[in-house]
Amino acid sequence: MSASPDTAGQSVALVIQRRIADDGFAAFARWNGEVGEVLKAWPGFLSQEVVPPQPPAHLDWVTVLRFASPAAARAWxxxxxxxxxxxxxxxxxxGSEDVHILPDSGVQRDSAVSAVISFNVPDGLEDAFLKWQQRIQAAxxxxxxxxxxxxxxxIAGLHDxxxxxxxxxxxxxxxxxxxSPLRxxxxxxxxxxxAGMNVKRASYGFNFWFPAGKTQAPEQxxxxxxxxxxxxxxxxxPVVYLWGTFISKPLIDSHGVPxxxxxxxxNLVSTQLLGWWLVPAAFRALDWWVTPKAAISRQxxxxxLLAALYAASMGLYALLLTWHWGR
Incomplete structure (x- = not known):
């Protein structure tokens, strides 16, 4: 456990966490792209990363903007x-957005999850607060x-x-x-x-707040x-054949679309379904197998399991084709 002072010349990560209405997801994603284009010309801007929500555990969008200095982040x-x-x-x-600005060591996100907890510590009780946090960390x-x-x-001028x-x-x-009862x-x-404690959850390891070399990226x-x-x-x-059978042929191809x-x-619909929902869900479900260090029995x-799912998927497609041609 450590406490870091503000360093004027150090690069920082500006972390903005906000909840977006369901009907605004697409607009907000496009908007973040526009913000990124504007920031390219902003003095001191380094990079942008946007992490969509992963319900049901994580409902907020997390945007990480890296700047060359606290002053550049403050100006933005x-x-x-x-x-x-x-x-x-x-x-x-x-609701309201949560904004935090913290030292950035440039390390990218990992697969861990974090809780960002903020406290309003009364003047003169800083040492007592740190000792209390030491007991919590030990637990x-x-x-x-x-x-x-x-x-x-x-950090003066940014958050109290x-x-x-x-x-x-x-x-x-x-x-x-x-x-836990202990907590x-x-x-x-x-x-x-x-009194003013606030807890925010994020599907984010926040490795960029820790010195390089302290954590390792997944072996790829x-x-x-x-x-x-x-x-x-x-x-x-299955996405390809289900789309072709139930959407493309009856609703698009049959109307003379080239x-x-x-x-x-x-392909546009398939890539969006895969990228936003299906592939992330599949990776989470098979995380126990994907890791390179999984035991041989898990391998x-x-x-x-994949062979069985492939067979089931192909069998379903065969049945659909039989049903289609038998109509």
Whole structure:
């Protein structure tokens, strides 16, 4: 556990977490692209990353903007340009946004999950707050899946709260700690710090807040790529034949739409379904098999499961073809 002071010349990560109404997802995604184009010309801007929600556990959009200095991030936050851009999509906002700016070491996201917890610490109680956090961190370390507990001090002109970034390896283990009786007991001990406590969840490991070399990216060798391709095939094949059977042939091709246009529309829809929902869901479901360090028994079980699912998918398509030609 550590607390980091503000460093004027250090690059920072501006993390903005906001909930968007369901009917605004597409507009908000396009809007983030427009913001990225504007930021390319902004002094001190380094990069942008947008993480869509992953319901039911994570309902907020997380935007990470990296700047060369706190001053550059502050200038963007307070700019009329940002205010004007926000006005374009404000009708889709649900509740208020959470904004945090923290030192950025340039390390990319990992597969962990985090809770970002903010506290309003009364003046003169900073040392007591840190000692209380030390007791909490010691308790967290005893829980399965605990990865890190980091404290960020207030940054003048940006936020007055103390921020704790708590990271576990997955949702289940993070929930086990957050809902534990031990944590509730510790929170009661620190009631004087909890009046303005705010807890936000994110499907994000927040590795960029930690020094390079402290964490490792997933191994993505030939085995990982091979398995990834098999998973994509698993969801791509049924999407293609279901689209062709129930959508393309009766609703598009039968109305004289050219093959080249029908094919483009089918691929457009398929890639969006795969990229936003189906492939991420499949990877989460098969995470126990994808990891390169999975035991041999899990490797065999994973391949057997995929073979069975492939066979079921092809069998279903064969039945659909028989039904179609038998009509």
């Amino acid at each position: 936050l307070q700019s009329e340009v940002r205010t004007r851009l926000i006005g374009e999509v404000q009708r889709y906002f649900v 967290e370390a005893e829980f399965k899946g605990f990865l890190r507990h980091k404290i960020e001090r207030p 709260e103390w921020i704790v970034i708590l990271t576990f390896d997955n949702d289940a283990n993070l929930n086990a700690w957050l809902d 509730q007991t510790l929170l009661k001990e620190g009631e004087r710090f909890n 060798g030939a085995g990982f790529v091979w398995k990834s391709n098999l998973i994509v095939l698993l969801v791509l094949y 093959v080249w246009l029908s094919l483009f529309v089918g 065999i079980a994973g391949y057997a």
